[in-house]
Amino acid sequence: MEEPRRREVAGEPPGRRQEVTASGPGKRGGSAAPPPAGDADQLFRGHWTFLKSVPALEFLPEADRPEVAFAGRSNVGKSSLINALVDQHGLARASNTPGRTQELNFFRPALTQHPFFLVDMPGYGYAKAPKAMVEAWTALIKDYLRGRPTLSRTFLLIDARHGIKAVDETIMELLDSAAVSFQVVLTKADKLTPLALERMIAATQEKIIAHPAAMPAVLATSSEKKRGLDELREAVAAAVGWTPG
Numbered sequence: 001m002e003e004p005r006r007r008e009v010a011g012e013p014p015g016r017r018q019e020v021t022a023s024g025p026g027k028r029g030g031s032a033a034p035p036p037a038g039d040a041d042q043l044f045r046g047h048w049t050f051l052k053s054v055p056a057l058e059f060l061p062e063a064d065r066p067e068v069a070f071a072g073r074s075n076v077g078k079s080s081l082i083n084a085l086v087d088q089h090g091l092a093r094a095s096n097t098p099g100r101t102q103e104l105n106f107f108r109p110a111l112t113q114h115p116f117f118l119v120d121m122p123g124y125g126y127a128k129a130p131k132a133m134v135e136a137w138t139a140l141i142k143d144y145l146r147g148r149p150t151l152s153r154t155f156l157l158i159d160a161r162h163g164i165k166a167v168d169e170t171i172m173e174l175l176d177s178a179a180v181s182f183q184v185v186l187t188k189a190d191k192l193t194p195l196a197l198e199r200m201i202a203a204t205q206e207k208i209i210a211h212p213a214a215m216p217a218v219l220a221t222s223s224e225k226k227r228g229l230d231e232l233r234e235a236v237a238a239a240v241g242w243t244p245g
């Protein structure tokens, strides 16, 4: 398997933002431009299965294929977005109650001509959970994001109503220093007017300029209204090195 991006950008000089972003999401492993719109559907078709829940790094599945992780504050809509992406209600457990996902959950497509994992992560920044629990989740999230060699890209979910918060900045800095490329995805876009959403996209783009590991494009999604899903599928497909054919 080709070396993941994190190794490509590790230790590069400050100008590396160009390296990370210039060739767009298709850059991983040196692959070409992203596939044409709509084609990435093929990668998500068919049944998806839950592989395992990982409470500590020692239980991670073998690092034998690329994976993309969905990270973000508690309740931002990570699990819902995974379900919408694969069009399979209830694959990842979503809930009204913050702190629903407490372990790293690995999902894989049943059609395995291009094997990869989608990883649903526990949310961070949930102040009401017991301190010890929060510390354990945070350590798991950080250790995983920093140390997983086959993590091709992290999709960092941000609630479109609230924008990037200090705790998100901390995670972005961690991803910068570990040289793990990440893409910001706004969630719950259905809660905003089109104008407010445009403004939030622009404001978010401004904020991520400072982050060398950030993909420049900010995606806007709604799991509820099934918006922005094709763009996200294309970004995932490019991140895991898939090309149509």
Ligand SMILES: Nc1nc2c(ncn2[C@@H]2O[C@H](COP(=O)(O)OP(=O)(O)OP(=O)(O)O)[C@@H](O)[C@H]2O)c(=O)[nH]1
Residues within 6 Å of the ligand: 072, 073, 074, 075, 076, 077, 078, 079, 080, 081, 093, 094, 095, 096, 097, 098, 099, 100, 101, 102, 121, 122, 123, 124, 187, 188, 189, 190, 191, 221, 222, 223, 224, 225
């Ligand atoms: N309006 C709206 N609500 C959404 C959307 N996506 C998720 N939600 C709601 O947001 C709540 C949290 O969704 P989850 O998918 O469980 O969020 P999560 O980030 O996985 O949460 P944790 O696992 O607790 O960190 C649920 O009540 C969802 O129904 C969306 O696109 N639009």
Ligand SMILES: [Mg+2]
Residues within 6 Å of the ligand: 078, 079, 080, 093, 094, 100, 101, 120, 121, 123
């Ligand atoms: Mg969840």
